[in-house]
Structure formats: C-alpha cells, structure tokens
Amino acid sequence: xxxxxxxxxxxxxxxxxxxxxxxxxxxxxxxxxxxxxxxxxxxxxxxxxxxxxxxxxxxxxxxxxxxxxxxxxxxxxxxxxxxxxxxxxxxxxxxxxxxxxxxxxxxxxxxxxxxxxxxxxxxxxxxxxxxxxxxxxxxxxxxxxxxxxxxxxxxxxxxxxxxxxxxxxxxxxxxxxxxxxxxxxxxxxxxxxxxxxxxxxxxxxxxxxxxxxxxxxxxxxxxxxxxxxxxxxxxxxxxxxxxxxxxxxxxxxxxxxxxxxxxxxxxx
Amino acid sequence: xxxxxxxxxxxxxxxxxxxxxxxxxxxxxxxxxxxxxxxxxxxxxxxxxxxxxxxxxxxxxxxxxxxxxxxxxxxxxxxxxxxxxxxxxxxxxxxxxxxxxxxxxxxxxxxxxxxxxxxxxxxxxxxxxxxxxxxxxxxxxxxxxxxxxxxxxxxxxxxxxxxxxxxxxxxxxxxxxxxxxxxxxxxx
Numbered sequence: 188x189x190x191x192x193x194x195x196x197x198x199x200x201x202x203x204x205x206x207x208x209x210x211x212x213x214x215x216x217x218x219x220x221x222x223x224x225x226x227x228x229x230x231x232x233x234x235x236x237x238x239x240x241x242x243x244x245x246x247x248x249x250x251x252x253x254x255x256x257x258x259x260x261x262x263x264x265x266x267x268x269x270x271x272x273x274x275x276x277x278x279x280x281x282x283x284x285x286x287x288x289x290x291x292x293x294x295x296x297x298x299x300x301x302x303x304x305x306x307x308x309x310x311x312x313x314x315x316x317x318x319x320x321x322x323x324x325x326x327x328x329x330x331x332x333x334x335x336x337x338x339x340x341x342x343x344x345x346x347x348x349x350x351x352x353x354x355x356x357x358x359x360x361x362x363x364x365x366x367x368x369x370x371x372x373x374x375x376x377x378x379x380x381x382x383x384x385x386x387x388x389x390x391x392x393x394x395x396x397x398x399x400x401x402x403x404x405x406x407x408x409x410x411x412x413x414x415x416x417x418x419x420x421x422x423x424x425x426x427x428x429x430x431x432x433x434x435x436x437x438x439x440x441x442x443x444x445x446x447x448x449x450x451x452x453x454x455x
Numbered sequence: 456x457x458x459x460x461x462x463x464x465x466x467x468x469x470x471x472x473x474x475x476x477x478x479x480x481x482x483x484x485x486x487x488x489x490x491x492x493x494x495x496x497x498x499x500x501x502x503x504x505x506x507x508x509x510x511x512x513x514x515x516x517x518x519x520x521x522x523x524x525x526x527x528x529x530x531x532x533x534x535x536x537x538x539x540x541x542x543x544x545x546x547x548x549x550x551x552x553x554x555x556x557x558x559x560x561x562x563x564x565x566x567x568x569x570x571x572x573x574x575x576x577x578x579x580x581x582x583x584x585x586x587x588x589x590x591x592x593x594x595x596x597x598x599x600x601x602x603x604x605x606x607x608x609x610x611x612x613x614x615x616x617x618x619x620x621x622x623x624x625x626x627x628x629x630x631x632x633x634x635x636x637x638x639x640x641x642x643x
Contacts, residue, residue: 356597356604358578365510366508367576386631387515415577420601425577428509429508432511
C-alpha cells in the first residue's frame, strides 16, 4: 500500500457551509406560477463546475464486505465478482473518460484495487446507520492491519448484505438511495453500498449488474467530487453520476453507468 | 429577622414559584415565529420534492414533486415526460395540514434561515410554501447545501409539517410512478 508522499497535504474542511439553493420548481398549471417559480424554470443543460476540492487522481479502492452472509456460498461468489469488477474497471475506458475533469496539478489516471476484507463484527442487525458505517471504518483503519491507512487516493467501498438497510436522518436505502459516497472530515473517502433488494435499486437488472452499475456511479462521483459538493458539481443536478442515473452500458463484461460529460454535453 | 422571614416564608415562595411555572406552561409561547403566523386562508399550496441518490426516478418517493393546493387537490408530478397523478385529499387531512401550515412563517424576510449538519450526499428533500400573495418560501431544505438541513421558523413546527406531508405523500404519491398518466389518481 503506497503511503502518502505529501504529508503536508492540504486539509479540506468537509462540507463548508456554502449555501446553494436549488431553484424552486415550476408551479403546476392549476395555480398561477409565482415570480420566483417562473424564474426557476431550468434553461441550461447541466454544467458541472470545479470548486477546488480534492480529486482521486489515482484511486485506490479497498472493498469491505460487512456481514456473515458474505462468507457463505453464493454471496461469497458474489463478493468475488465485485472484486473482479474493480480489478478490471479501474484501468478501463470508464476511468479514461474522466480525464476531461483534470484540473491543473490534478490529472485523473488509472486506479487500482488494493485489497478486500470481509468483516462480521460489529454484528449487523436489520439496519445500519451511516454513522455506524463511519465508526466501523475508523475502527478498522485504526485497529486492523489488513485495512490500508487512508491516503488522498484511498476509497473504501463498504458492501452490506441482503436484508440490511442503511439509514440516516430519515432517509433509507431502497427508499431514497441505492448507494452513496461520502467523506469523514475530508480525510477518509468511502462509498456505502447496500445490497440491491428492491425494484428501485435493481432497475430490471440482475443483482450483480445493478450493483456494478451503482458502484460505477459512486466510483466516478468519488473520483471527481471526493468531498461531495467541493469537486466537480452542479448546484441543480448534483454530480456526474446523478445526471445519468440508470442509463447503463457495458465496459468489458460489466454493466456500468453512463456519466455526464461537460465536453460532450451528454451522458457518455 | 430578615433571615427568619425568608425561612418562614419558604413554603409559600415555593408555592408561588410552582404556580408561576404552571401558568407559564398554560400560556402560548410568544416568539418571533408566533408573531409571523399567517391566517389559514393565506396559503395557496404546499409542495415537496425529493431527489434520491443512484435510485430509479420512478421509485423515488416525491421525485417528480407532490403539491397540495389549499382546496385539497393534489398533483404528483409531472415527470419529465409530463406524467402526473391527481386527486383530492380528505377534508380531515386537509384540516390537519392547514393547522400545521399555520405554524409556519409567512415570509423569509423577517426570519433567520437556520442550517444544521445532516442528510446524506445526493439526497435532497425540499418543501416550498406558496401564499396567496404570490410569495413562495422554502421552509425545509435538505441537501440544497450538501450535508445540511436548512429551515425557516421553529424546527419542531417544520419537522411536524415535513413528517405529515411525507405521510400524505406516502399515501397519495404513486410508487412506482405510473408509466402513463391515469385520468384520476386514487389514494393508495
């Protein structure tokens, strides 16, 4: 595991309170549109702008499969397939296409899959909070030598087993999200991936294809916007994956999601 | 002598103190929020709109917007393709909704917008109130600023309205969203 070669790297504060108001949505035809609402009619296509935050220029993905279910039979094979997906995708054209989001001093290149781990403790119940995921991650990093120390390029992918919901602040997986990426104090980057167990997170795909699709969504977003909202971001439309959610393509044998291209002005 | 009086009157002082507290509980709290409470008929519509993360739009509760007019009619959508579901909520629910809306400030001009940490990146949930005057106020805004929940007015009032509106949305916003607009939505 390569260590950070720039120990005095810039410390980014997480989620600085730069208030960005999403415009009011257009009033319906029943009621008279207000002046404010009329102004909010979206006129321009998405255009991500760079906000000076970190990019994962040579992403180092470490996968953590949390729960006993990942150690058994078909789920164990499933975890292997997810690992194989990362072995392939991090040096694939999917990463190449992100080069348009290079900025001076930050050139996005191929990444690598640095390892994997299955953990069974703390024991999971039917739901787990983002706070608990962050806590687990910090515990593993500090106490488990098998888990690499975070570098400016490390991205931990945490996979949850079937039947475990991720919840936080009134939002829950399969209700408001199928996965997300986040940061801990601008220093530890991670993605949380609940098992796709509902129609809204399967999108008519197999569980593996759905999970590689959402994993690619979060991967590309984490690379280009490691601290959400501080890298490449569009106030109204979010990150590069959000604009193209659930439009997929094949890269190699894997289903991945299209990502927004500022250059092409479409999902590619 | 003075000390004696204090000791002698202690039970009386405690009784007076307790009466004061009980009286205070019985009174409505006077706050800047209360001063800006608006009459029932003043609101025109309330809307909630949600953005989910990495989830199919048709399965995201509130993705296309959910609007209830002050006469009880509601519209879910329209989606990008113009799909929508319409109907009317029962009078009892409208009354409850109106009561919660009456606790909201009528404008943002005299109210401080407060923000707390909260929410997951990529998820947005916003409630807008439109008044008969034409002014619109975003009273609840989760994710408009990444990782923050912002609101106007008193948090407990906003939270109650959000919770109730979400409950109505769970009841009347169709999930998955219909592929074609039904002529009239029926409550689920």
